[in-house]
Amino acid sequence: MNSRRPSPLPPPKTPVAAASPWRTNRERLRDRALKREAVIRAAAREFNRKGYHNTSLDDIAAALEVTKPTVYYYVTSKEQLLFQCFVAGVEQIRAAFRAVRELSVPARERLNAVLRHYGEAVASEFGWCMVRAEEQDLSPAMSRHIKSLKSEVDQGIRRLIREGIQDGSIEACDPKMTAFALAGALNWIAHWYREDQSLTGAQIATAFVTVFEGGLRPRRGALHIDARTRRRRARGTLAR
Amino acid sequence: MNSRRPSPLPPPKTPVAAASPWRTNRERLRDRALKREAVIRAAAREFNRKGYHNTSLDDIAAALEVTKPTVYYYVTSKEQLLFQCFVAGVEQIRAAFRAVRELSVPARERLNAVLRHYGEAVASEFGWCMVRAEEQDLSPAMSRHIKSLKSEVDQGIRRLIREGIQDGSIEACDPKMTAFALAGALNWIAHWYREDQSLTGAQIATAFVTVFEGGLRPRRGALHIDARTRRRRARGTLAR
DNA sequence: CTATTTCTTTACCCACGGGTAGGAATGCTA
DNA sequence: TAGCATTCCTACCCGTGGGTAAAGAAATAG
Numbered sequence: 282m283n284s285r286r287p288s289p290l291p292p293p294k295t296p297v298a299a300a301s302p303w304r305t306n307r308e309r310l311r312d313r314a315l316k317r318e319a320v321i322r323a324a325a326r327e328f329n330r331k332g333y334h335n336t337s338l339d340d341i342a343a344a345l346e347v348t349k350p351t352v353y354y355y356v357t358s359k360e361q362l363l364f365q366c367f368v369a370g371v372e373q374i375r376a377a378f379r380a381v382r383e384l385s386v387p388a389r390e391r392l393n394a395v396l397r398h399y400g401e402a403v404a405s406e407f408g409w410c411m412v413r414a415e416e417q418d419l420s421p422a423m424s425r426h427i428k429s430l431k432s433e434v435d436q437g438i439r440r441l442i443r444e445g446i447q448d449g450s451i452e453a454c455d456p457k458m459t460a461f462a463l464a465g466a467l468n469w470i471a472h473w474y475r476e477d478q479s480l481t482g483a484q485i486a487t488a489f490v491t492v493f494e495g496g497l498r499p500r501r502g503a504l505h506i507d508a509r510t511r512r513r514r515a516r517g518t519l520a521r
Numbered sequence: 522m523n524s525r526r527p528s529p530l531p532p533p534k535t536p537v538a539a540a541s542p543w544r545t546n547r548e549r550l551r552d553r554a555l556k557r558e559a560v561i562r563a564a565a566r567e568f569n570r571k572g573y574h575n576t577s578l579d580d581i582a583a584a585l586e587v588t589k590p591t592v593y594y595y596v597t598s599k600e601q602l603l604f605q606c607f608v609a610g611v612e613q614i615r616a617a618f619r620a621v622r623e624l625s626v627p628a629r630e631r632l633n634a635v636l637r638h639y640g641e642a643v644a645s646e647f648g649w650c651m652v653r654a655e656e657q658d659l660s661p662a663m664s665r666h667i668k669s670l671k672s673e674v675d676q677g678i679r680r681l682i683r684e685g686i687q688d689g690s691i692e693a694c695d696p697k698m699t700a701f702a703l704a705g706a707l708n709w710i711a712h713w714y715r716e717d718q719s720l721t722g723a724q725i726a727t728a729f730v731t732v733f734e735g736g737l738r739p740r741r742g743a744l745h746i747d748a749r750t751r752r753r754r755a756r757g758t759l760a761r
Numbered sequence: 762c763t764a765t766t767t768c769t770t771t772a773c774c775c776a777c778g779g780g781t782a783g784g785a786a787t788g789c790t791a
Numbered sequence: 792t793a794g795c796a797t798t799c800c801t802a803c804c805c806g807t808g809g810g811t812a813a814a815g816a817a818a819t820a821g
Contacts, residue, residue: 332657334574337808351769359809389737417572445737452739458728461713462706469705488698496736497629497685499692577778591799599779770815785800
């Protein structure tokens, strides 16, 4: 079905998804920028559900109860659509960096704040697009642009780690690898969050930061069990 | 160019990529299974470079210096190709679980061993396919199969974490979220490893395990700096 | 009330790529 | 040497989907 439809428009059966300013709120939301934004959001949602390559522009148009050329009226190409979604997502993270720059707390706390926002951004509607926008799907120019934004975020995290090591709030470590580990864990949220929304983005982010901070190795003061039990359990004879 | 080529086969200009058993080693590698395997590997490499959707079967065939129908002689569909790559990758991880089951060491050490193998698998030639094989690109049947394999790995990690908490080798934590964080960090390696191969898979895995174990918060006995410096640095007045 | 701009549609183009039909080599068997 | 099986190729099919031309509807201007 290539942007075709039975001539008489199907009556808007359900009261429309509220994100579609066309047939509803016709008077107020006439503004062009708003419509464009709605297109981007609809694209994000569809990419989210079916992936970039499995989403056709007809799908996006259908989600907005519009036809394909209308989408093209607000956007020049599919790749631009993906790009805009990416930017919308990454902008949230950049904002987190800006906000944190003002705080006069140890770098680890600033890092934690950034990571929390990072996690929430990945769990947001643009998370998938932000995380999965691949250079391979984009023109060289946009690919470069995305790469530089990604790199900016990466460098920001590394910087906070270095500062944390300097001011003593972060254990000495390799900033590059550590940044990769942190960002990777958070990015991956986008992969499972759709399937498992039992927690909010903020809750996940908090849980992750807790893991990052403490690590797996038990800290002193943790509960102790007697040596015999521990040895037995370590053998793997633990009941299932 | 749809599997077409100038009639006289272009002379094999370069001495062939060694992974293509067709024109070289004609006698020995005549075995069918080997050829099929070569097809899978070639597919993995191409998916790696350009992504699943941006790789055509003509591309894969070309990489093997063969034509498309030949590929179809060894494989029934593109999605099966992806599926096989996935299985090849995940099998390495399952093997790690099996190997570790015999060890009588604390669960944290067993977990670390698994994570190290996990990381190496992700950095291997099948890593990308394993990590990025999405249900959306596959038939329902294969999608289910992949999901169950993924879930098996996930549950395996959670189990080791629970056991570690039990035997005291792992700090108390939420096994589910912790498993997500660990697996996410490792999975993400597939995204940047192609671009940055400055470390081997084993080195990366080791570095990551170090981060996971210790966490960011400085442990007692770490180096201390005097309180004044720390406060000053924490202000963000640190020279860049 | 006409003219012009803005927005949306119908109807179409066509490259790409997954997949196949059928035949030609090649080799193996008798 | 005929006959059968395996392997690979040439040539093709056709659905999908990104993208466009051009005309119609709706709003705005003059």
